[in-house]
Amino acid sequence: MVDPTSDLGEDVDESDAPACANCDEPILQSPTHRVVTWVEDGAVRHRHFCSEECREEFGE
Incomplete structure (x- = not known):
């Protein structure tokens, strides 16, 4: 997974992107x-x- 503090707008492949904890x-x-x-x-x-x-x- 990508460093959560990184700039997620550039060069992030969908397979490396974080997933939403609610809707995935x-x-x-x-x-x-x-x-x-x-x-x-x-x-x-x-x-x-x-x-x-x-x-x-x-809800948490």
Whole structure:
């Protein structure tokens, strides 16, 4: 997978793009891309969402 801090708008193949945690669609060149980050058991975790609506629907 691509580094989540990278510029996802360039040279990202669909197979390398992060998938939305809610709808599972690949996130490519999306200005609505959201990343939720938290620390759990001393490790940094994150989830990608294609939009604010998908983030809200995820329900966690």
